[in-house]
Amino acid sequence: MKTTLNKFDEFSRRQFMERVAKTALGVTLLPVGSQVARAAAQGGTAKRVIYLFMEGGMSHIDTFDPKTGSTKGASDPVKADSGSGNIDYLGGYLPKLAKQANKLSIIRSMSSKTGVHESGRYIMRTAYEPRGTIVHPSMGAWASHFLGRIEGVMLPDSVTIGNGGHPGAGFFPPALSPIPITNAATGLQNTRSAVGDDVFTKRVALMDEFDSAFRKKFQSEDVKAYTEFYDETMKLLKSKDLAAFDITQEPANVREKYGNNGFGQGCLLARRLVESGVRFVEVQAGGWDMHNGIDQAMTNNGAMLDTAFSALISDLEEKGLLKDTLVVLGSEFGRTPDINENNGRDHYPLVYSTVFAGGGTKGGFVYGSSDKDGKRVADKQTAPEDFVATIAYAMGLPIGEVVMSPSGRPFTVGHKGVPVTDIFA
Numbered sequence: 001m002k003t004t005l006n007k008f009d010e011f012s013r014r015q016f017m018e019r020v021a022k023t024a025l026g027v028t029l030l031p032v033g034s035q036v037a038r039a040a041a042q043g044g045t046a047k048r049v050i051y052l053f054m055e056g057g058m059s060h061i062d063t064f065d066p067k068t069g070s071t072k073g074a075s076d077p078v079k080a081d082s083g084s085g086n087i088d089y090l091g092g093y094l095p096k097l098a099k100q101a102n103k104l105s106i107i108r109s110m111s112s113k114t115g116v117h118e119s120g121r122y123i124m125r126t127a128y129e130p131r132g133t134i135v136h137p138s139m140g141a142w143a144s145h146f147l148g149r150i151e152g153v154m155l156p157d158s159v160t161i162g163n164g165g166h167p168g169a170g171f172f173p174p175a176l177s178p179i180p181i182t183n184a185a186t187g188l189q190n191t192r193s194a195v196g197d198d199v200f201t202k203r204v205a206l207m208d209e210f211d212s213a214f215r216k217k218f219q220s221e222d223v224k225a226y227t228e229f230y231d232e233t234m235k236l237l238k239s240k241d242l243a244a245f246d247i248t249q250e251p252a253n254v255r256e257k258y259g260n261n262g263f264g265q266g267c268l269l270a271r272r273l274v275e276s277g278v279r280f281v282e283v284q285a286g287g288w289d290m291h292n293g294i295d296q297a298m299t300n301n302g303a304m305l306d307t308a309f310s311a312l313i314s315d316l317e318e319k320g321l322l323k324d325t326l327v328v329l330g331s332e333f334g335r336t337p338d339i340n341e342n343n344g345r346d347h348y349p350l351v352y353s354t355v356f357a358g359g360g361t362k363g364g365f366v367y368g369s370s371d372k373d374g375k376r377v378a379d380k381q382t383a384p385e386d387f388v389a390t391i392a393y394a395m396g397l398p399i400g401e402v403v404m405s406p407s408g409r410p411f412t413v414g415h416k417g418v419p420v421t422d423i424f425a
Contacts, residue, residue, distance in 0.1 A: 046326035046359030046394040048274040049139070050281050052267070052309065055121065055164050056288030057352075058331035059345050061374045062298050063091045063305075064353040065108045071337035071373045074295035075302075085364020093302025096310035102364040103313055103322070105356040105423040109368025109377045112333050112349040112384050117289070118165075120332025120349065125282075126167055127388035127415035134405060137170030139391055140280030142413040144176045146397050153277030154241045161266040162284025171405040178282070184265040187245040244276035245269070257311045264308040271315050274325055288331060291344040313357055326359025326394045330387065337374040351377050354387055359394050362425050382420060389414030393421065 061067050066077035066089050075092030080101035082088075087106060090098045097104070114120050119130055126136040137145070140158025149157065158178035160166050169176040181188060243249060247269050258264040263285040270281040285305065290297040309329065316322040334352025335345035351370045357363075368380035392399050392413045399419065402410045 045324050046396075047324045048279055048281075048321075049143075049326045049328065049359070049391060049395060050267075050270045050274060050283065050312070051139070051391075052327065052329040053121075053124070053162075053164070053282055053284050054288045054305070054329065054331040055117075055162075055284055055286045056290070056331070057117070057120070057333045057335055057347055058288045059290060059294065059298070059335040060108070060351065060353040060370070061091070061335070061337055061345075062093060062294065062302070064094075064106050064355055065370055065374055066091045067337070067372065067374050069373055071339075071375070073298065075298070080364075082364030085362070086366050087364050088366075091298075091302065093298050094306045096306045100310050100313055103317070103357050104363065105361040105365045105367065107354045107356075107367045107382050107387070107420060107423070108351075108370055109380045109382050110334075110352045110354055110384070110387065111377050111381050112352075115333055115347040115349040117332055117347075121165070122167060123384045124330050124332055124387065126170070127385040127413070127417055128411075134407065134409070135167050135170045136411065137172050137176070138167050138178070138282075139388065139413075140178050140282070141169040141172045141176040142392065142397060143280055143395055145172055145403070146401075146413070147279070147395075150277050150279060155244060155273070155276055155278050157278065158280040158282075159270075159273055159278055160282045160284070161269055162262070162282075162286070164284040164286065166282070171407070171411075178280070181245070181266075181269070184247060184262065184269040187247065187269070188242065241276055244272050244278075247272060254315075257307075257315075259304055259307040259311070261304055261308075263304055264311070267308040267312045268315075271312060271319075271321075275319065275321060290335060291340065291346055292342040294335075294339070294344045297344075316358060322358040324359060326361070326391065327357040328391060329355040334374075351375065356390075356394075356423055360425060361394070361423050365423060367420055367423050383417065385415045385417030386420055387417070389417030390419045390421075390423070393419035394424070 061071055062073040066073065068077065073091055077089035078092050078095050078098045080087040080090050080098045083102035085102060087101045087104060090101065112120060112123065114123065122130045125138045128136040144157040156179045159181060160178045161181045161184055163182055166178065168178060247255060247265060250268060255265065255268060258268040263283065266283040270283050273281050287301050312327060313322065316325050331352065333347060333349035336348045340346055351374060368382055369378045370376065371378045389399055397413050399414050400412060402412055404410055
């Protein structure tokens with residue numbers, strides 16, 4: 001059974017567990033983080049992370065690295081209010097973010113080896129290239145492994161919001177998997193039993209009785225992990241903290257401020273979750289694979305990103321959370337500087353941009369640069385491994401500590417990446 005289950009990918013294993021729980025108990029399982037606390041080996045002021053992932057390959061030239069030559073976007077760049085910083089302009093589709101540029105740190109010198117969507121997404125979440133023999137952990141799972149549960153918090157350690165794929169806990173125990181929310185508006189589904197409290201309690205007791213002999217006979221780490229998984233789920237189902245998943249409790253004007261779309265409402269949900277103690281939240285936004293009609297596509301997606309990202313930053317700041325909440329924006333690669341025959345831009349991994357805000361980072365700051373046409377890195381080339389290592393550094397994770405996978409192979413968070421420490425205040 002163990003061998004067969006380990007052949008599944010992370011979401012297949014999760015789906016198997018959910019079906020068992022749904023059948024037996026009438027609820028969906030809610031994975032939580034490890035209870036074994038680990039001390040971080042280095043500093044870091046980011047207690048929480050919100051990772052905004054632009055699926056499809058975000059155009060750097062039309063967003064955070066605008067140009068004025070032949071490769072410029074259809075919309076003229078807008079002057080950035082970066083205070084005493086060195087952010088000059090943002091893409092013309094981002095006027096609200098331009099007014100908050102004094103809170104942003106932009107890396108304009110990202111460069112990847114892959115222009116394939118699946119591989120690009122994977123390495124930007126794990127720092128590793130995908131392999132058929134192993135699944136590497138995402139950042140939320142690494143943080144749970146090293147830091148353990150936040151004391152007094154019943155909610156899961158990490159959450160993903162959106163419809164995109166995700167490596168999840170990788171080779172770590174399933175209990176470190178992020179809980180997936182496909183729709184922020186509907187929140188967390190199947191948290192209440194459909195069979196009534198009395199029947200539910202009897203079923204739990206019956207399952208515990210059936211399982212007790214098995215647990216005594218097979219006292220392995222895997223069995224302990226699954227037992228912990230169920231125990232923590234039972235506690236969570238009775239917790240008032242589940243209200244954090246319900247964005248309808250926010251005033252209408254707050255919900256409107258984030259934008260009436262899946263990504264905007266996902267950012268609002270992310271703010272509610274980190275405010276309630278969730279450590280790592282990823283919010284996914286699709287639609288960035290702009291091979292055709294990029295001006296119209298950017299008009300829509302740019303406004304969506306501009307509205308939600310700027311609302312999230314201002315909201316976190318107003319609540320006093322921005323200083324220890326890292327908001328980071330990434331994508332699998334950039335897009336070609338030259339417009340193609342369909343008035344779009346194609347895949348382009350040679351140079352692209354990522355963005356950091358809060359969590360101890362500098363404001364109004366640009367690290368690295370591309371050349372005048374946005375075709376090559378001109379200064380301070382930064383790899384996806386460095387990007388992931390920078391997030392780990394911000395959280396105070398021990399980047400150099402080796403962790404052995406169940407197959408006996410050594411891994412580190414951030415792989416071979418070097419944190420971009422220049423972006424931190």
